[in-house]
Amino acid sequence: MSSERIKSISQIHWQPLTKLLQPTGKKQQQLSGFDDEFIDIVDYIIRITHRIWEQKNVGLCYQYYADICPVFTLGGYFECVEQVVQNTLKTIAAFPDRSLIGENVIWKEESDGSYYSSHLITSIMTNTGNSEFGAATNKTGRVTTIADCVCFENKIIKEWLVRDNSFLISQLGIDLIDAAISFAQLVPDPHFNVWFDEEYQRVRETKHRANIALTTENWTTENFVQSWVQTLFNQKQFSNLNDFYHVAASHQWPGGRIATGLAQVSGTLIQWLAQCPDAKMTVDHLAVVGFNEDTIDIAVRWSIAGTYSPQNERLAQLKDERFFVLGASHLRVKNQKIVKEVTVFDEISLYANLIRQSGCNLPLADKEPSNV
Template identity: 40%
Template sequence: MKTPSPLPVTLCSVTDLSDMLTPKGPRRQPMKGFDDEFIDIVDYIVRITYRIWDEKQVDLCKRYYADSGNIQTLAGNVMGVDTVIKNTWATLEGFPDRTLDADNVVWSGDDNEGFYSSHLITSHMTNLGPSEYGEPTGRTARIQTIADCVCLENKIVEEWLMRDNLGLAQQIGQDGHEIAKRQALSDHESQNDLRDIHLNHFNRTMNTDVSGYAKKPSNPEDDATAFAQAVFGTLWNNRSLKQADQYYDYRADVNGPSGRRYYGAKQVISYIESLLEVMPDLKVTVDHVADVPYLEGARDIAVRWSLAGTHTGDGMYGTPTGEPIYILGGSHFRVINGRIRSEWTVWDELAVLRQVERNRLITGK
């Protein structure tokens, strides 16, 4: 008798939410130490997120987050499960109807070394209470988040959170630049360690050897890491922008932070040029890559990356300060026929403005 093939791990991008919240059938992959109810890592990520945020069972963080876990964000690190719970309730105070809709979960790893998941989320919310941005405005917003997690034995042990906070502030009617100035002044007066954290990441990024990046694999769908490195190596690090049409389909739909949207290779070039104008020496490192199937022959590729550069040029961040800028970013590429057809890229641009304003306080520029 032929042994039946194992069921494939849940494909979030093509599975209805109701099916993901009520999965049926046996476990689809080894999950040592995880609760018996979870059938695979995608199921785990989708359902615990839904329970914590949509159902407001925030105390479940104690079950699903390691006691000493670390969430890295561009606005500072969140240490320990108690702080995670406190911050979650604070967010819900400002946006009590906030939902986290699972657009995709791209994953890698196993239950021995730990699963790595990259969760692309769309959040809908109404500003009905006080928040870090100010008094409630009653306005609604829709933003995207990418949450990358390392999961081991039923716990998230490390996370990198990238959320479009400037887009959120703008949509609820707040002035992102004024918020960044207030936050920067608080950083400056308290002398917290956020600047040191950014400088450490800036130096790590600038000192990483990326010479092997700029070579596109012959079959990008079969070598996700090489493809991701080639995208950033060729277009960003080597500034070979004329090659953009080798990586982006002419119909490419690119969703960026703060509501930016680009269509096709030509507009992608303008997007990259806007950052090169601000930081002519910028450099990008690819810090993690995972990929899963999409439709037949296509792949969804998730990339966590770091960008570092010196603010020596005019542009969208104002008068140059001559100081370092560090960006923690995440991208989801949908690759069809060897090129990016859709892209979702998220970073916290409010935290970037905060860096710029803090640098102004230091330099007086």
């Protein structure tokens, strides 16, 4: 393990929030251009998130986001700090008690002097205000988010944001496809359409299904992740699952899918990939930090593109539409095997994009004709 990884960078696992908000250690990274109060990039991410979201100091976005900050999500694109402020206000208005529990921050110092952070967040929140999902339900839900940010001189200058919205709405009592139909009515920013088209084409044209054999001698984080992608997602060779996962690995995927052990992990992946059998996956960013002496944490931002093969009869009209996912995964790897995986993407936006590009006018669940 490199000396950079074993530095005393802030680690947030099982740390009380009071301790994280008042660090007492010495500055561990140079952080050129950042406020002197921050001792490392993890400290920066944790404290500004707390100030903006839990202390409700939304205006601090002007201090911690660049005036022009492209934010990529599967549901839309925005780039102005004013839009960051507006979207933050709307979310807090819909879920005023939202708490953000920082599960992990996996970071990388880039060659251009910027810092890349991948922030895994669990939020508990009650829907007491109207939201993008509809009228207030007054129900409480839990949602997982991963925010990948490029940070430079005290500001976030680019962000990729993924949230498990399908699991959230299931707790709020909202039907997934109904939510996607409603989202499909929204007109996306033209920049989103350009980004979507370019990303879909990029992933489809990238060389895939290369064989990357892993051995003890050639094992590196990059080789491991690339082999994980090529073997399971691009080649669909699930008999090799034990090359990557511990026999008792825990596995969390969107929609509240929870699996434990190889058989359940395999089932989750196969069932999900069945809706896009020609899926191609690319690794778009990779970061790794040490967890302890024999364990590392890996953050992977990735994309999948292919053609849609509906597994739900309500979406049958969408067959062969362009299927594209922006996703992120946090992998805890011990002794070269994944022992815990958390993968996040927005299934509502995935299906909304399929519906919108098809031009189909799908009925809501409560408006479907009866079979009786």
